[in-house]
Amino acid sequence: MGVIDLFGKSSSLCVERPKPSINCCSFEGKPRRSKSTFMVPPASSSSAAAVPVKEDGQQESVRSLTGDSFIRPHLRQLSAYQPILPFEVLSTRLGRKPEDIVKLDANENPYGPPPEVFEALGSMRFPYIYPDPESRRLRAALAEDSGVEAEHILVGCGADELIDLIMRCVLEPGDKILDCPPTFTMYEFDAAVNAALVVKVPRNPDFSLDVKRIFEVVEQEKPKCIFLTSPNNPDGSIIDDETLLKILGLPVLVVLDEAYIEFAGIESKMKWVKKYENLIVLRTFSKRAALAGLRVGYGAFPLSIIEFLWRAKQPYNVSVAAELAACAALQNPVYLENVKVALVQERERLFKLLKEVPFLNPYPSYSNFILCEVTSGRDAKKLKEDLAKTGVMIRHYSNKELAGYVRVSVGKPEHTDALMESLKGLY
């Protein structure tokens, strides 16, 4: 996942409210079915030329237009996206082969997918045909996997796509979302892209939700939806049922992101969408099935909501390869379970070892990563850089809430050993 720095220009609680746009076309987000298309006058009518030619002054003003003047005003305020370095670039920069890099910075699953995935991709028959816009095979397999009927399930190009799609369907420019940082930064990023305002209720010092404040802010600010993450990225804490039920009683759409639920030892709340009209549950193949590179996420939705997501989604959002791979991964639940058990066991070993490091204070985690406070006057950014020189990548944060923290993904036992070896070289 790329690193989004939203704290550059707009560190305040909201993104800027959009001003009236200079381009007057109304875009309603439904390009193929839109009734808002307009007719171009025939060439014989007054002005068919692309550039006005009537007066010198006018021509001059067109020439002096810069491309950014066409960009929607709220997007001009957006801080630049900071992509992570592609793996190959990183490997060249570090002077190491990709397989020699201990990559513990993006919560990827180092075991890779089950062998069935490689077999399915190797024998793919119809890559030249567009994929099924309804991902029928995969949704049927997911229904079996989750116990939730396929009609409640929609698949996306990663959970990331579904977060954006939900916002595009739910939010008018100027609507508010409630965000509980520190958490996954894509909620804030997509809100900014969708011209929504972000109201923040920071988590308690132990990273639990500040439920009392959430209630107050919902009453005062009337956000349209709240994004909750369980387990939460970056600290790995989970939301208990009692808290979730309380929040579901509020008049907001609750988007529960369960990207890491498999590592938590608790059941997914996917089935709850049949009971709660204001609940959406998001999941992904990136972590559980090690398919981060193929981009497959999915969500469970109440029927009254999913119908509109179907209308607004890109028809071919899940590629042939992505659907094949996800279906093949679900054919080997034993492999998926064994990998999960290995990662959870390794998380416990890693936690104990990190606790012994004199300048780290790790937080207990229900996920495949561990957040550590960097103590004893050490600098978190420098720690990340020093480890990178030894070929060990961990995550450091540039936003002020997490400036003194690093996050370490759980890898294979040999990755833990390499990390500990490198850390020892720093005491």
Ligand SMILES: Cc1ncc(COP(=O)(O)O)c(C=O)c1O
């Ligand atoms: C909490 C959370 N949700 C969603 C995602 C994105 O999932 P996907 O890879 O399916 O887009 C991530 C990725 O790191 C995440 O941490």
